[in-house]
Amino acid sequence: MKTHPPLFLHILVIVISLFVTNQALAVDCNAVRAKYHCPAQKHQLSLSFDDSVGSVTPKILDILKREKIKATFLVLGNKIDCKKYKAGTKSLALCNQRFNTLKRIKREGHDIGSHSYEHYHHSKLNPAQLRNTIMRSKALLKPFFTTTPPIFRLPYGDGWFNQKKAPQVMQALKKAGFEHLGWEMTAYDWNEKYQHGDQILDNVMNQLCGGKGRNGVVLFHDGVFENEHEGRVFTANHLARWIPQIRCAADFKPLLFFKKRQLKKR
Numbered sequence: 001m002k003t004h005p006p007l008f009l010h011i012l013v014i015v016i017s018l019f020v021t022n023q024a025l026a027v028d029c030n031a032v033r034a035k036y037h038c039p040a041q042k043h044q045l046s047l048s049f050d051d052s053v054g055s056v057t058p059k060i061l062d063i064l065k066r067e068k069i070k071a072t073f074l075v076l077g078n079k080i081d082c083k084k085y086k087a088g089t090k091s092l093a094l095c096n097q098r099f100n101t102l103k104r105i106k107r108e109g110h111d112i113g114s115h116s117y118e119h120y121h122h123s124k125l126n127p128a129q130l131r132n133t134i135m136r137s138k139a140l141l142k143p144f145f146t147t148t149p150p151i152f153r154l155p156y157g158d159g160w161f162n163q164k165k166a167p168q169v170m171q172a173l174k175k176a177g178f179e180h181l182g183w184e185m186t187a188y189d190w191n192e193k194y195q196h197g198d199q200i201l202d203n204v205m206n207q208l209c210g211g212k213g214r215n216g217v218v219l220f221h222d223g224v225f226e227n228e229h230e231g232r233v234f235t236a237n238h239l240a241r242w243i244p245q246i247r248c249a250a251d252f253k254p255l256l257f258f259k260k261r262q263l264k265k266r
């Protein structure tokens with residue numbers, strides 16, 4: 001007569017295999033911290049995405065939801081200005097998709113700010129052009145702002161990092177009622193030379209843990225300003241793998257954790 005192994009053996013095998021699978025997926029944080037010379041004490045970091053909204057933004061939102069992270073999206077006004085397209089065109093359909101994604105960003109509790117209407121070098125604009133691109137973005141994004149005052153991030157940081165040389169840009173933002181949002185760390189994910197392997201993760205981890213280490217806002221991109229619908233595909237494809245490794249060295253915080261004094265939640 002054929003004998004069967006007892007039921008508890010079956011259960012034991014299932015439990016062991018579940019354990020092994022989980023171990024394979026889990027990140028070895030000791031190895032990650034050793035690789036980037038991170039201290040045991042965690043830093044604090046807030047994710048932000050520029051040139052929003054793009055075709056990959058929903059994918060990024062799925063990842064953030066799963067990881068329970070609240071991020072900040074800096075939106076280019078021209079990407080959600082759907083009135084400029086004719087009825088029945090593919091461009092209008094794509095614009096409506098982006099507009100719906102923007103509504104989802106708001107619904108899911110992320111922060112939203114302006115990245116201007118056009119992705120210009122703002123220090124090179126004349127006063128009328130400067131005011132026009134800032135105010136157009138403000139009119140379009142008004143229903144979506146999540147903070148008081150609303151936030152604005154200058155394309156290329158131009159007018160912010162060089163504000164001594166071009167003070168008119170920050171003055172125009174202030175006059176329009178915006179608070180500028182800079183960044184403490186940058187992923188350089190827009191740069192094709194880093195879109196290989198984990199070089200973008202390396203950029204973030206080296207800034208986070210290098211030297212004395214850093215806390216603050218880190219700049220990623222979900223959109224591509226040269227292409228109004230496409231997004232940063234490489235970032236969207238790898239972010240799910242990078243987040244658990246970043247988490248070995250930092251806790252993810254919402255923007256207001258760092259901007260309590262400057263901003264209130266709307």
Ligand SMILES: [Zn+2]
Nearest residue numbers: 050051155156
């Ligand atoms: Zn940009």
